[in-house]
């Protein structure tokens with residue numbers, strides 16, 4: 001029977017392979033993020049055609065072209081706004097947003113804050129390499145104080161923002177930090193982030209091997225420490241998460257900082273979506289008795 | 300439009316100019332009279348000066364006209380500013396307790412109302428404007444009852460005592476006017492029609508609902524905010540999602556996201572907000588996603604004059620976004636047209652998968668007009684173009700989102716459809732969506748893809764009718780206007796006719812496609828052409844010239860923030876026909 005056939009067929013990794021191979025520099029951290037995302041989608045058995053991968057512009061934002069879901073490679077900084085529209089129009093879709101630190105925290109900073117505040121149900125993977133990669137190595141909103149880049153040849157005099165603290169303050173309901181060099185851990189975080197109903201933010205260390213010689217693989221390897229290994233850590237405790245988010249130095253925590261499940265996501269909170277299925281699939285017309293009221297109230 | 304009657308109410312913002320405006324509009328429309336109302340106001344919530352003109356008559360009224368028949372000044376300032384501008388036969392009803400009349404021009408009647416004596420309950424102080432409305436209805440030969448019904452409706456929530464105070468005071472004022480003031484020579488007519496009254500913003504929003512918009516988003520900006528307000532207050536009934544977004548950049552991107560998912564998506568703003576949207580507009584052009592953006596023009600540049608009208612954003616619309624891509628731009632010609640244009644625009648952009656701009660202005664968006672309910676058609680024809688919403692019957696393998704076709708239109712699959720997964724990209728791409736912009740850049744492919752998109756322009760042109768010259772071919776003068784000036788030019792032509800000057804009119808409703816050849820053809824043989832527009836630099840004149848090499852004989856321009864009045868155009872035409880000037884800039888007499 002057709003139904004059993006469908007039930008038996010499982011989604012394979014091959015199905016998520018994109019039409020072309022990535023053109024990232026050999027060794028770029030973004031390869032690891034792509035692989036972890038594909039693995040997570042397979043492990044969750046989500047059909048590729050029910051996923052929309054949306055990005056801005058940057059090396060990292062090329063990701064949608066390398067995964068065979070539906071995709072939108074939008075404008076620099078605008079992926080989250082576009083993704084909100086996609087999700088509201090069809091809330092049955094799984095929406096994943098990817099992009100760089102410049103894309104998300106610089107030019108797209110306003111959308112970042114407001115998408116968190118609205119608790120839009122999507123996964124936002126910030127591929128954070130503390131540099132502008134695609135534009136060949138300028139300072140980024142997460143570059144450290146003093147960092148020398150092409151646009152700060154004498155060292156940056158501006159300090160970085162802390163994406164985790166920012167997300168905590170803006171009301172994101174799932175906040176984590178991953179490392180492209182730890183595939184298993186990252187895959188697990190991505191799975192949790194997709195399954196979380198609400199806005200999931202994962203700041204992923206994804207080293208730029210070409211332009212960032214400060215924050216390299218070995219630099220991160222020596223420092224990252226999983227929150228999951230600390231049995232006293234409670235990710236439902238917002239104040240504890242705030243405290244841990246401030247730790248940056250010889251030790252840098254990765255893992256799930258915070259999650260709360262008591263808030264409605266935007267699609268759940270929006271009464272227009274209470275019944276009738278995704279907006280995009282609804283009939284266009286409005287019942288005549290309602291449109292008559294629209295006119296009567298003008299008379 | 301010969302038989303009209305215009306009432307003007309002036310006062311400080313917050314003094315209650317709006318309420319009598321609504322009462323008059325309802326009474327006129329329920330009598331089967333057409334009406335048009337324009338409120339000259341300022342960007343402050345209290346204070347300043349507000350001057351509302353409501354003009355009514357049995358035929359369609361398209362503009363505020365030249366003449367005020369009845370003025371109700373609610374403060375001294377209004378009396379001082381406007382009394383001297385009234386013409387013979389006009390009347391002024393005012394509160395004689397607080398306002399000094401000054402010397403009226405010849406033939407203008409003063410009708411003082413001793414408001415404190417007429418109040419039913421002196422402690423509760425009924426509004427002077429209600430009493431003035433009541434008095435005016437008596438002078439217009441309108442029965443008291445419709446006003447009474449409206450006052451009951453208005454005050455019912457405040458309890459019987461308040462209802463009584465207001466209706467009784469109004470009745471006393473009505474009687475006082477009957478006893479003391481001469482009625483107007485022609486009582487207000489009545490017809491069997493029943494009209495709805497709406498603003499251009501409401502019309503744009505309702506047009507969206509009629510077109511099947513399921514996603515509307517905006518960031519508040521005058522004078523487009525009324526669209527957001529209608530949408531927000533009717534969203535649940537209409538099944539429309541309405542979002543107020545963090546900025547206009549977010550607005551356009553969110554709308555495009557919703558459109559990409561398969562919704563009809565719309566947003567509205569004014570020039571400054573539109574400026575923030577331009578990169579997004581280019582994205583819609585590049586990824587070939589249909590979206591409708593409304594730009595309601597206000598006087599610019601920059602923050603400009605937020606509460607004043609202008610037609611100054613044309614070049615901004617023409618040039619919005621870098622690079623070449625197909626777009627459509629429509630300029631609705633009256634308030635009812637604001638409704639009609641939206642479903643038309645959606646059908647066009649759905650078919651040609653490109654952004655569409657509806658270019659309105661404050662004059663339309665905040666003006667009020669009557670409409671026959673049958674003109675507000677909530678069942679317009681819908682054509683969604685080549686949209687793939689299910690995998691049924693579609694060859695799954697080898698789907699190419701940007702398939703090369705003769706028309707340039709490629710079937711569009713929405714996310715969720717099996718076998719059609721693809722990525723759309725703002726980078727240049729190939730038929731399957733794969734980028735060619737970086738290391739694979741290929742001039743042949745780039746050229747093919749550019750030509751594919753641009754081929755749609757011919758289709759868009761064929762889908763939209765060219766404008767038509769209205770009036771006698773051999774007229775002495777041809778007036779060319781665009782968008783909201785349609786009605787005022789029409790009336791100017793009637794007035795010119797009274798003076799023995801024949802004129803015809805070419806009104807532009809679609810800016811893109813312009814149909815330049817058809818326009819030149821229609822203007823061939825025109826004896827004297829004049830372009831009328833509400834801006835400083837002649838934006839349309841320059842556009843028409845750039846597209847067709849056509850140069851008009853003269854220009855009438857206005858950029859003081861106020862709309863044209865018919866006599867502005869009439870006088871300018873006469874000056875130009877007499878060879879006095881080629882560029883007229885009429886002075887607006889009522890200084891608001």
Ligand SMILES: Cc1ncc(C[n+]2csc(CCOP(=O)(O)OP(=O)(O)O)c2C)c(N)n1
Nearest residue numbers: 057058059060076100101102103132133134
């Ligand atoms: C509006 C706009 N401004 C600037 C650019 C140029 N630009 C492209 S990518 C980029 C920064 C990329 O940095 P990031 O977002 O961190 O991504 P990465 O390349 O590091 O992955 C910039 C400035 C652009 N595409 N659009």
Ligand code: SF4
Nearest residue numbers: 025028059133208209
């Ligand atoms: S420049 Fe840096 S971020 Fe971009 S692909 Fe190369 S390594 Fe990756």
Ligand SMILES: [Mg+2]
Nearest residue numbers: 100101129131
């Ligand atoms: Mg970066």
